[in-house]
Amino acid sequence: MALSAGAAHERAEAMWRPRANRLGLWLFFASEAFLFAAFISARFVTSGTDKPDTLNQPLALGITVVLLASSISAYLAETSIAHGDRKGLIRYLSITILLGLVFLVGVVFEFREAMEYFPPGTIYGSNFVALIGLHGFHVFTGIVALAVALGLGKKGHFEPDDYWGVEGVVKYWHFVDLAWVIIYPTLYLF
C-alpha cells in the first residue's frame, strides 16, 4: 500500500529520532569527558599526588555519599515516568534536586575552608579551585535542568512512551555524578 510522503517522513523520523537523541547525548558526554580529563591531567602534571593534610575528609566523604544517593533518586524518577507514575516522577525529581543542593552547599562550605588552608596561590589550591569549580558548575546546570524537567512534569508533560526530556536530564545527572567519582579521589585520596 502506498504511503503519503508526509506519513513516510514521519515514520522515518520516528525511527531515527530516538537514536539520534541518545547518540547526541553520548557524544556530548564524550566531549565533556575530554574537558574533565584536561583539568584532571593538569592536577597530576602540576602537583603530582601531593595533597595538604588540612583537607576536610569527613565533609568530602559526606557530600560524595549525598551525590551518589541523588543518582539513585534520579534513576527512580526515570522509572516512575516510564511506568506512568507522575507523582513518583515529581517526588523523586524533587528529592534529587534537594540532594544536589545539599551537595552544592557542602562544596561552598568546603571551598571557604579551602581558601584559608590552601589558597589558590598555591598549586594544589589552584587545582582545587579549578576542579571543584568546573564540577560545581556542572552540578549547578544539572540542578537547573532537573528543575526544568520537574516544572514540565508538574504541567503534565512526559508520557510513558515519550519521556526523552526526563531521560536526557537524568543521564546528564548520572554523568555529573560519575565525574565526581573520579574527581573525589583525584583531589582527596591520592
Add this chain to the structure above:
Amino acid sequence: MRPLIRAVVLGLVGYVAGAWLTVAVRGGSPSDDVAVVFGFILGLIGWLMGIGVWNAWAREWFGLPAKPDQATGWKRYFTFNTDHKVIGIQYLVTFIAILLLGGAMALVMRMELARPGQDFLTLDAYNKLMSMHGILMVATAVAGVLGAFGNYLVPLMIGARDMAFPRVNALSFWLIPPVAIGLLSAPLLGSFDTGWTAYPPLSVVNQGGQVLFILAVTTFGLSSILGGLNIVTTVATMRAPGMTWGRLPIFVWGAFCASILSLLVTQFFAASLILILLDRVAGTTFFGAAAGGDPLLYQHMFWFYSHPAVYIMVLPAFGVMLEIITHLARKPLFAYKAVVAGFWGIVGLSTIVWAHHMFTSGMAEQLHAPFMALTEAISIPTGLVFLGALGTLWQGKLQSKTPLWLAFGWLFNFAIGGITGIYLADVATDIHLQDTYFVVAHFHYTIVGGTIFALIAGSYFWFPKITGRMYNERLGKIFAVWLTVGFNLVFIPLFWLGVNGLNRRVADYPEFYAGPNAFASVAAYILGAGFLLYAGNLLWSARRGPAAGPNPWNARTLEWQLPSPPPEHNFPLLPEVVGHPYDYGVPGSVHAAQEAAEGGEE
C-alpha cells in the same frame, strides 16, 4: 531584521549589566578582567535569547509553545533559522568576509615588512595586528569549510531532510557573531599580543584584550563542538535507505572524521584558556613558575587541540577536493577505501603528535624521538589521500573547469606543505627552523594551500547548486591561476628567509633580508588584488549569472539530483541509494533511485 536588532540590544544590555554588577559587588573598574568576564557572559546570553533561542527553544522549557521565526527570503539569513542550507550559507558568507578581513590585515603587515626599519607600525602594534590576523584566519580555516559545506552538503549528500538537531545547528552559527565582536573589540581593552597561540606567562600578565580573546575563542570552541556533534549524529543516524557507510560520498567522510576530532579535542583548547583565565581573575597559579606552576602545561594542552585542529581544517578540505576531482575527472574515486582508511589514520595519529611543536620548549628530552617518529608517520595516511587524488586524475576525462584548475593548484601547494613539514617534524632541523619564517611559510602552504583553496574551489563548484546560477568560467579560471601563482610568489621567499634565520612575529629585520621581503610584499598585493576578481565574479553571477539547472556538472551525488537551489527539507520523497556515488563510466551503474522508498504522492 527585528531579531537581529533585539539580539544586539539585549547583548549590549547584558554586557553593561554584567560589568556594572561586578563593579557594584567588588568595586574596581568596568574594564577589569572580572567585569569583562561577567559582562561577556551576560552579553552572550542576551544576544542568544534576542536572536531567537528564547522564542524558538527556551520557551518550551517553561511549558510554553515555541514560536520559531517565520521569516522568508533574504530575511531568513538574519534570524534563528534552522534550515541547514540557510545555516551553511550563513557560515560561507560570514567566513569569506572574515577571510577577506584577515587578508587585509596581512596586507598591512606586508606593507610594514616591505623594507627594513620600522615604518608605520610600532613593534607592539605589529604584534597585535599579527595576533588578530592569526586568530581570525585560524577560525576561518576551522569553521569555514566544515561549517559552510558541512552544513549545506552533508544532509543533501546522505539523503536527509535536515541535520539531526536543527536548533543546535542554528545555535552553533549564532555563537559566531559574538566571537567576531569579542575579538574585533579587543583593541578597546589594549588588544592581545600573544599570537593566536596565547602562550603564558605573557597571556596571564598582558592587557585586558587578552580576556576578550579567551572568552571569544572559548565561545568559538563551544560552537565547533556543537557543530561537530551535529554532523556526527546526522551521518550516523539519518542516512537514506541504502546509503551504507561504504557508499558515503567522500566529503561526508571528511566532514565526519573532522567532526569527531572537533567534538573531542576542542575541549582541551577551552580548558587551557580557562586555566589562563583563572590565573588572571581567580588568583590561581597554574602557569606561574614561582609558586610551582608550569607554563609548559599550557603548551601541552594547547597543542593537544591545535595539532589535530590542522586536521579539523584539512579533512573536510580533502573531501571537497576529492569530490571536485572525481566529478570533473569523470572517473570513479581511486582507492576509495584506502582514502577513508587514510582519514581514520589521520584522526588516530593526529592526537598523539602534539609535542612536535615543543622541541625547543625545554620539555623532557626523551619525548623528542617518539614525537618525531609519530609525526612523520602521519605522512602515510596523508599519502593515501594524495594517492587517491592522483589516481583519480590519472587518465581521467578532465573537464576544464575552475574548480579543477584550483584542484591542481591545491595538489601542488599541499605537496610543498607536506614536504616542508618533514623538516619541522625532524628534531635536528626543527631546532634551527623553530619560530622562523620557514614555519610561517609551511603552515600557510598547508592551511591556505590546503584548506582555503578548498573553501574557494568549493565555493565555485557548489555555486550553481547554492544560487541556481552559473559563475563566469573565464574569470574563474583567471582567478584560479592568479591565486595559485600569487600565493606561491608570496610564500616561496619566506622559506628562504626562514632557513636563513629570520624570526617571525617581529616588525623589523636586518638589511640582509630585504630582497625576498620586498618581493613577498609586492606579490602579496598582487595576490590580494585577485580577490576583487573572486568576489566580483561570484557577487555579480549570484544575481545576473545564467541559470545553471539542477546538475551542470552531470554529477552523480544526491545533491545534484535536486533543483538548484534545493527546496526546503530537500527531498519531497525519500531517495533510495542503490550503488556507489562515483561509478562514472561503469556500465549500468546507478547511485540512487529517483523514486521514493515509500512510493506514492502527497
